[in-house]
Amino acid sequence: AQSVTQLGSHVSVSEGALVLLRCNYSSSVPPYLFWYVQYPNQGLQLLLKYTSAATLVKGINGFEAEFKKSETSFHLTKPSAHMSDAAEYFCAIEGAGSYQLTFGKGTKLSVIP
């Protein structure tokens, strides 16, 4: 079984500051890991994904995440927050070959002007 834990249900950062959203995973098989973003009143969309290639994954809108097996983590970062980044972010895991995702509980990102 696979699971992810997102630390912090709500994160606030100032515009221009570093964004760090934390995700730790648990998996008995090599995991595939994902970050999804949900903008207000919209469905989820894929931000980036790790599928056992490069451990540093770059996504859309300047976001990136690093897979660290030793720490069982897949934290999402962005060097400089923009107002448009305010959204709900979900970490998700897929056991390789299962084709079904398990989502974390989400972290709401607020960006302060």
Add this chain to the structure above:
Amino acid sequence: DTAVSQTPKYLVTQMGNDKSIKCEQNLGHDTMYWYKQDSKKFLKIMFSYNNKELIINETVPNRFSPKSPDKAHLNLHINSLELGDSAVYFCASSLVGEGEKLFFGSGTQLSVL
């Protein structure tokens, strides 16, 4: 041009009623899903369905049933609605073997009174 569309966007109903949420995708995908997002933002898969197989999350009550008139549609029918069914329900679709590349609808907020 919406890729995955679901209707209605909002649904308010009384306990005990039967209701349906419709989902349509125009992406040519062969697998469709229903996810439930509860008040704590936890996102949980309910069903996945393609032409060959319906996979049901065993924790989903049998009051919930997916109905697929064709490959582009997967509707969610709910019998005898309960207060605890209040949540946002997301439809999604993907190509078989690429389950992580989900395309989500914008969600249906169900409120059971």
